[in-house]
Amino acid sequence: MQQQTDNGHGANQFLKGTLVLTAAGIIVKVIGSLNWIILSRVLGGEGIGLYQMAFPIYLLVLSVSSAGIPVAISIITAEKAALGDYRGANRIFQLSLMLLIAMGLGFSVLMYFGAGWLIELRFIRDARAYYALLALSPAIFLVTVLSSFRGYLQGWQIMTPTAVSQIVEQLFRVATMLIFAALLLPKGIEYAAGGASLGAGAGAAAGLVVMLYYYWQLQRDVAEKERLLSGIFPRENAGSILRRIIILALPVSLSSIMLPLVANLDLFIVPARLEVAGYTVEQATELFGYLTGMAVPLVNLATLFTAALATSLVPAVAEAYAVGNAERIKLRTAAAMRLTNIVTIPAAAALWLLATPISALVYHAPEAGEVVRVLAISVYLLGLHQTTTGVLQGLGHTAIPVINMGIAAVVKVGLNWYLVALPALGIKGAAWATAADMGVAAFLNLYFVYRYTGFRMDLGALARNIFAAAVMSAGIYVFSGAASGLLTQTQTTLAAMLAAVIVYAVVLLLLGGLSERDILQIPLVGSAVVRVLSGLGLLKS
Template sequence: MERNDSVLSKDTFLKGALILTVAGIVVKIIGSVNRILLSRLLGGEGVGLYQMAYPIYLLALSISSAGIPVAISIIVAEKLARGDYRGAGRVFRISLGVLAVTGLLFTFVLYYGAGWLIEHHFVRDARAYYAIAALAPAIFFVTVLSSYRGYFQGLQMMTPTAVSQIFEQLFRVITMIAFAYILLPQGLEFAAAGASFGAGPGAVAGLMVLLYFYWRHKPGFTHKMKMQPPLPQESGIRIISRIVKLALPVSLANIMLPVVSNIDLLIVPARLEVAGYSVEQATELFGYLTGMAVPLVNLATILTASLAASLVPAVSEAYTLGNKQLIYQRIATAMRISNLITIPSFVGMWLLATPISLLLYGTPNAGTSIAILAVGIVLLGMHQVTTGVLQGLGHTAIPVINMGISAIGKIIMSWVLTAVPALGIMGAAWATVADFGVAALLNIFFVYRYVGFSLNLNDTCKALAASAVMGVAVLLSYDAIMSHLLHNSLATLGSIVVGGTVFGVVLLLIGGIEVRDIEQLPRIGGKLAAVLTKLRLLRR
């Protein structure tokens, strides 16, 4: 059931995912520039002070607001599916009030708790006090911001969220660098505090963008509220209860991620020493895995993370309408798109692991970790998409439980495999892949249980076949360019371009891309689909 009225201007979930993906890439580029500039300005010591404060801020933010946007988007999508515009507006207003209170509460907790953290030596360097206190105001604005984002995602309008993410990151980086530069003469601790303070103005900028979109769409939405027939409304207590019930598991999942990372920090280096490595070697290998290989896997799954976010309200809407066929169709489309992105990414990163390591990090030594974690790209993509499906169905606790089970398995495997001299850091990498795999398989089981969905082997085989041909082209092109130019960077970039082109062409020839996939691309989709159909590369 699609609503084409101007008040909603609803995106299809695939178009919404692409919008969020583009925003995610832009945000990561801005963030990369920020890390470079901040490192040069503050040096290792100053960045260290900043990094002592930032995880505490993220933890406070996770407790105060994480999971709320998902909960709001589920309930708002459910209300709109029933034509209850008053109910959707009421959910937003109540959630906004609750989040404003919790945001203000945690702002004061972090500001006044900064001294306590220093006094009790939870933060070892007393100079980090200023950086922690400077982050406190951002919690209120980011928490309020999350309510607006959840509301727009429930409307299946991803553009406001995407634009606000870009503006938030841009203003955050500008103010971080500016304040750090201005305060540097006062001392390194004040410069680090200036960098921390940038999170506040960034959140205000993102909030201003969302307020603009809100007021722009409010008249049409208000008209819809007035025109709808009388419908029974949930009480405020009931709405708050539902938000908490849906949001709490998502918040636990967000908290679990840094917890597992910290467990890795405790286990992997220590077990590498048991395997026979020195402290310095263990630290170096741990850096290759967590600081170089893991970010590449996360980069390769930006689209699948966006698909998951876009799927939540789309599945919730279809589930509310009782349209199982639409749920199945949306899951199938998301999984097919996920495989079309993650399978070739896995093959390319696996084959070019060492050249990519040399290109990005100036060392070939991260190649082994990158090659192993490349396998996890497909599994992580499946996990993200199925998590979005289960959340959209209202089963937000299931992905968290599955993550907990997979994390226990990861800890056991890391403890055992990393200490094996023949494996070392490869054991830790395989444990991470197993973590992704177990979580994905458990999610897939529950999606099948609730919806009856299973992977389409025909579509998956087409993606595998195109990726195999692409892999041959990647190896041949890399060897050819290297033999003539002897330049790794040009050979790596050139072979990636060749591989991507070959993958796309082969996929078109074997019918792995459908007309509707192309048509849903923003702006150019319709024209591009028409051209490819005319050339008989696409079939209707």
Template sequence: MSKDTFLKGAFILTVAGIVVKIIGSVNRILLSRLLGGEGVGLYQMAYPIYLLALSVSSAGIPVAISIIVAEKIARSDYRGANHVFRISLGVLAATGLFFTFLLYYGAGWLIEHNFVRDHRAYYAIAALAPAIFFVTVLSSYRGYFQGLQMMTPTAVSQIFEQLIRVVTMIAFAYILLPRGLEFAAAGASFGAGPGAAAGLLVLLYFYWRHKPGFKQQMENQPQIKQESSLSIIGRIVKLALPVSLANIMLPVVSNIDLLIVPARLEVAGYSVEQATEMFGYLTGMAVPLVNLATILTASLAASLVPAISEAYTLGNKQRIYQRTATAMRISNLITIPSFVGMTLLATPISLMLYGTPNAGVPIAILSVGIFLLGIHQVTTGVLQGLGYTAIPVINMAVSAVVKIVMSWVLTAVPSLGIMGAAWATVADFGVAALLNMFFVYRYVGFSLDIKDTFKAVLASGVMGVVVLLSYDAIMSQMLHNTLATIGSIAAGVTVFGIVLLLVGGVEARDIEQIPRIGGKIAAILTTLRLLRR
């Protein structure tokens, strides 16, 4: 069995993430047209409850499993790694079953006590219950494979899970629509169950496919004293609990935004309708674009956790530093040009994607957060790999307090309005990133490489000029925003890549990590003396 390097693993997860996002976007369009605003509203009343149940039952567990499994593999303790997997599988199967029954039988209680105001959402909540069991169990398999630094099983399972989920959501919603919106919304909710089951089947296939290799490694390993089951469970809980708290914190902060931002916009002098509209531009349009731009850095963070854990277990400080530096350099090569391009094309992108230029200002401000969020994600992966899973959560809590205070103060300023809320979100990313960087420097000795960062900034600056000139040139000829936006982005990406190669901002080993074609591309570029070894 061959494990992926963490860069190759990140690339695999990134491709899967993009495919999943595309399928999800198609799903939102089809579901909106099928159910309308009221039906989607019923579905959305159920989904946050499902996410909360998942956060409590399994979130953070894959990270904990990957850390401990990577640690065992680094010591060539394959029996120990398998023991960790089996213990986690048993625990998660039990908790998944518990929360499945809790959500199913608790749906009526939520309606009766007005936690969910519309009684028609009962069916949608109950229909989501089976998915909890399957998602919880498959999280154990994903954590195991990630600990082995094999990212392909996770990536393939994510794609199949999303694909089957969308197909069954649309099919059941369509079939049940004649019976009423509440049943159609329940049909859409039920799709999460078959999707998760499909993802689990994919992981079972990979597990059985590699089982002979696992067995041979266990048979050939030297005799190593095994950790007790109680000790393993204790370590999983200790590592997973902070990650779970972080996952719970994200929707909590979003709900605080919902309470603060529209109300403070009204204080600034906007009507209720205007405040709602601007809040939609920020949270429904600008924020998803920032998250889209950081798919690679999120994948880097996931791939870094077992890679750092392995190096830390072996006491190889140099490898920890090198992997941290490589991940940060790759992150900057993605986030800096994304920040520049999105800032310059904020209004055209808003018009192209959402049919309105009004989200342009929030998009332009939040684009600054792409660079900061990338740093935060990578450093979180490093700290989790070192076993300090609580530190990023504490840093997130501190940054959330900063965001709340700034949102309260800045959003109420008439000259700022929604821009104040956007800058508060940027500050949230920035504080979390800086605090994480402090601890990474403390434990790893790493700080941003000024020379490499300058190369990315230089290439992005040239790209920015080309983007503006291309957009103006195409618009003057065609007067078509979508064509001008896509054309200027394509020109910018091309120029960025060329300038980056010319200034030596990319190394051959970075290109070689691209599966299948990376080696050939690197060889050609090296022959042309455009790559450094």
């Protein structure tokens, strides 16, 4: 019954979308990592440097260009679809698409003709980055338009188009980067960097073709329903629609701008305070690289699932909110928080225990292990923040997560200033400050989730997750010690990670932390997994 569970199509669609986006995120990350290795060999440090000078400008302009509108499209589309107002959903998309086309085109032109100005005024120190800026400018228009289609289809809780388009986009992006970087290298390193930058536009164009196909399919499916229900819902004024979109989108846009802003504050504060702690300029730069270039990306990689979960959660909550189903909102919030705990608690424990060998395996820099270990708790805190942000955005409270991020950023700046300058902490102080930043934002979000949904964390389930993660950690410790004399460090680390997943899953099953219903909701393999586990006597229904 509804008051007991949120099963059926809605719940299954919600989990399916999350898993599809997670799988796509992993594939995109793997392709991107391989590309970066090959591209670094083609361009060398100098060419990569030129590319990296232009790319942050592109990302900043892109965040302003899309302005959080795709999230707003997702929210309002989910509301309209839940009510059966299919014509209203289409009207929302058409108006927002026109707005994004205008913004994307305007910012593309601005970046193209402003590239020389950026170099003349020394915002970019090396004039050779000019060609990379020119090559990236068309991508702003294409990615902005692409994001509108993704937001619309996500509003219908259809995540497969986004996943497929992300993979296709990355494949075309990588192929274009490598081909044009190699072709233009004989003309000079600046042309090769420009050639590599063409990948962003080519990838976005390919992704847009994919999204247009899925959009056409959706429109064909809902056309008849739209015709039958066209007279039931009044035609909404374009001005009121655009006002609603802007009200929802503006805070999301501010949050996307806040992330690079906080990163720049770290750049100004952390190296300088490391020097106060007694480190040389070279040592401070190296330690800062361990934090921002190694530890933080590992945390982001470990939270791919919760990032996908948050994306799926926005339209799922918005749909329930539109029909006034408070119980369904609470149930979907509880399900999302439960999944967050199941995934991020063991990931945080494993990263804490294997910090040094993972740093050696991924970066060939075991020295980064200390920073990674401190930041490991951030896997849970960031996952919690992402999930609660998804809930609040789905409820239409898009400004609250941004305000909470601002409060957390102030805390982070203060802690960075004090802790990093302590010789006993140094860069670990910055890691603690980063963890505190994520924790403050997450728990402030959690308070507002409780306030608007009545959701309370299930402490019994949380305790089971923690206990299973503790048993898993003990298993990793014993296994690593036993295998160290038999396997190489890389083999030991990979085997320990695989063993950790198995031990955690088995312990959680034995504790009743995973049910048959949970596993059946896993797309494609759920039924087969249930049969195997039932045969082994590990599954509780």
